[in-house]
Amino acid sequence: MDLKADTMTAPDLTxxxxxxxxxxxxxxxxxxxAASDGQLWTLWVTFVPSAxxxxxxxxxxxxxxxxxxxIPYVIENIATGEPIGSTRFWxxxxxxxxxxxxxxxxxxxxxRTAVNTEMKLLMLTYAFETLNCVRVQFQTDELNAKSRAxxxxxxxxxxxxxxxxxxxxxxxxxxxxxxxxxxxxxxxVKSNLLARLAG
Numbered sequence: 001m002d003l004k005a006d007t008m009t010a011p012d013l014t015x016x017x018x019x020x021x022x023x024x025x026x027x028x029x030x031x032x033x034a035a036s037d038g039q040l041w042t043l044w045v046t047f048v049p050s051a052x053x054x055x056x057x058x059x060x061x062x063x064x065x066x067x068x069x070x071i072p073y074v075i076e077n078i079a080t081g082e083p084i085g086s087t088r089f090w091x092x093x094x095x096x097x098x099x100x101x102x103x104x105x106x107x108x109x110x111x112r113t114a115v116n117t118e119m120k121l122l123m124l125t126y127a128f129e130t131l132n133c134v135r136v137q138f139q140t141d142e143l144n145a146k147s148r149a150x151x152x153x154x155x156x157x158x159x160x161x162x163x164x165x166x167x168x169x170x171x172x173x174x175x176x177x178x179x180x181x182x183x184x185x186x187x188x189v190k191s192n193l194l195a196r197l198a199g
Contacts, residue, residue, distance in 0.1 A: 010022060013073070013123065019078045021074055023074050027058065048105045070088055071088060075115070084107040084110045084115065085110070089101060091137075096135075097131070099136055099137075100137045100139070101127070117193055155181060159179060159180055162175065
């Protein structure tokens with residue numbers, strides 16, 4: 001995998017609608033401001049940072065970046081520079097050339113717009129065409145119907161359900177649905193995403 005051990009040197013990813021820039025140690029206020037649009041931290045099927053939890057949210061992202069296993073991003077509206085969410089590459093496996101895209105959330109005002117489509121196009125292009133991945137995977141809560149539908153719309157294939165995969169902050173035991181896109185599927189997925197953005 002063509003990636004330096006310290007993923008803090010990974011490039012920003014820029015499209016027509018959004019820029020994904022590397023998360024910084026001083027981004028706590030930025031993330032809380034973006035999550036305030038829709039009070040996303042109240043969603044029980046995912047973990048979005050609030051003022052009380054943002055430090056815990058950022059810590060593994062920043063530690064993982066320094067260790068070379070995570071590339072954490074802040075999503076910005078390219079026209080205004082406004083922060084509108086966060087996402088990351090994680091579970092970087094250089095030996096097997098795989099990575100997971102996750103921890104993704106978008107401010108309520110930008111959901112069901114071109115933002116998620118373009119963001120995923122940027123990330124998948126980087127994963128398959130720069131990092132030379134053979135597999136990119138996604139996971140979400142079995143009960144998160146909105147997230148599951150969004151992943152399927154990307155062109156990812158559902159692979160199965162990991163039962164009792166984790167315990168959520170509220171104590172609920174979560175089943176996790178796994179999805180993936182393979183390098184052989186990427187050209188078709190890319191064409192579909194480009195067509196959606198053009199339409």
